[in-house]
Amino acid sequence: MDVELRIQRFDPETDQAPHWQSFTVPVEPMDRVLDVLTRAKEQFDGSITFRRSCAHGVCGSDALMINGRNRLACKLRVEQLGRTITVAPLPGLPVVKDLVVDMEGFFGKYRSVMPFLVAAEPEGSGERLQSAEQREVYDDTTKCILCAACTTSCPSFWAEPEYVGPAAIVNAHRFIFDSRDEAAHERLEILADEDGVWRCRTTFNCVEACPRGINITKAILEVSAAVGAR
């Protein structure tokens, strides 16, 4: 069968503003949106531009707004979408070209929350001990692949681009609740800022957008509670 693939196009060297372009692309039901984009690039127009790498949902390169929702193009089958597939870049980030957005600001916010273990070197030459229960507390937030689907689905982020955003809070959570870490207080101070956790309005868009199934709102609420209790 064929689908109509509508792509938001923008070439900063020639275009004043983004515009839409449609292609009729032959597909198989088990094809993913990434397959359809690739086919369009290979067969119709080599200048169609998007990021991709692993093609199975673990690298986070191809988060896009597909039929109005942020998702990974490599994890979404065409049979889930009907005959028209509309693909736009993630909202709220500057567009570099076609479906490629500038990720620098996103990664900058990630780096701002001290996303690394801070702990004194343990004695001896062995590993630190951690119980399965202690590990379970932060297991969910270790799954994040930094695809930005959550942050760019958040109305608070659209309204206030300085908001640190769900992805950065998820990565702060991963360390704040790790029994081995010793810098929770510093991270909570960072997130207590006016552009920190309080901007969350629990609209749950992030939870719906997350391709890794992380319960992001729950993580944000746990961080908020810890900020409040500090």
Added chain:
Amino acid sequence: MSSGIRTQATSIDVDAIVVGAGGAGLWAALELAREGVPTAVLTKLYPTRSHTGAAQGGVCAALGNVEEDHWEWHMFDTIKGGDYLADQDAAEVLAREAIPAVIELERMGLPFNRTPDGKIDQRRFGGHTRNFGEGPVRRSCYAADRTGHMILQTLYQQCIKAGVKFYDEYHVVDLVFEGGNADQGGRCSGVVGYKIADGTLHVLRAKAVLLATGGYGRAWRVTSNAHSLTGDGMSLAWRRGVPLMDMEFYQFHPTGIVGIGILLSEAARGEGGYLINDEGKRFMETYAPKLMELAPRDMVSRAMYQEIRAGRGIGGKDYVYLDVRHLGRKVIEEKLPDITDFARVYQGVEPISEPVPVQPTAHYAMGGVPTNLETEVLASAGGSVVPGLFAAGEVACVSVHGANRLGTNSLVDLLVFGKRAGKRMAAICKSTALPRGTTGAEGAVRDEMLALSTRPTGVRPAEIRRALAAVMMDNVGVYRDEALLSAAIAEIGRLKEEYTRVRVEDTGSVFNTDLLEARELGYLLDTAEATAVSARARKESRGAHSREDFPDRDDAKFLAHTMIWRGSDGAPAEKIDYKPVVITKFEPKPRIY
């Protein structure tokens, strides 16, 4: 309007350059940062997109946390698994240093699964045994089935903490040499990087350059590899006169998703999953009665092909079943969550209640850029070193994997040798001066890229890529013979000729992926050629290289590493030499599991 690249070029001086930001590159960068060496890490992706993140099952180290284990056993398994082609001094380093490397990762914060007493938990994995082959051992340290993801995240986090300087989305398009190329005794003095965001070329000068660019699975049609795995580092080195080693040894992983190759981790079998044929039989009984489904990957992939050829594929088709139903929902969802998700999303199959169709998928290069134990790149079979050039991880061939890599040893390799690379490079940087540098070092590659993007007519890269992937899958796969390989070499020659007329449609300077894919296709053609020519020259069967016209291992003639050099000016690769295997503790024996 421009033509894919901007003519301006900038120059940057550092002490060390790391090309690629997967596990090997990141650990090297971390060591360099700890030593205070000014370092630039260039990656054509963002670091967290690297394919280390796709590794699922675990990382083996003889910690002995859940049952008795010793590094000597791990060393033996690695050598036997590699069909005695691994250099045994290298395998010893791998097995010994795996232990402190895994402990250090835990200390960096990696969230390993835990034993009831809070230590790093361990599980079984293919080819890893107790007491020199007696039976499976629990050696693989893991974080659910996203161990690679956690390694990549943890190392990147530590690099952020250490203030490592990253050049994200810079595609390295050439190595800079002084005093001639590697085969002329020259020294590597830097790289040319192409900034994807704006099409500018940047010459980076350094005392030490590390290739950590991964493999080239995209040369095959069905592969577990990311789109970005196009053999960049191997090809760039080959073009500069560095030989490639053991390229005929390419691993097909048994359990890929049918048709698209996405991997279902060996962890599924490590946790107790079965492989069954159309008769419902666990066919590995016939091929490896002791280890069954946990035999090494080359043997399991061949067994699957044999079953399919005998008409015992499911419904007579070209796949068998991976069955985990008997493990129960709890084990499947807690220990194998990602691969359960893959089966659901990409096949529409529910592993809790249905068997999952699988077939072998192109997975891992045992061969690559030859190095010594200090990760210094070799220029010859005699062991002479290319000054200034290093390699670690899948791009490199130390050789620790020999003719077939054991599960999890790719992660062990990149941890142990990534760390060694950083340490060795730091020492070199402290004792040598910055090379003089070459004006106009970007000239040659600029001309090549301009030619690609200003040709008015020609073939689309995708057409050549598709033809290459097909012939590699059909002729340079699990089983090979003289006729298949000769036909493949002829076809690759034809495609190389066609590539001289390849045309890029996108003529812009900003984020020109069309141009980069065309460039990557050139790397794939190089690595495919090296693979097929090396395979034809090896007239024996060993590990992953299985010749139907030479079904036996031939230690008298081929207990040696193949080294192959690139032909000049597009001529076919012909120059081959053989490097002796280092044997220390274990004399080669027949390989029975």
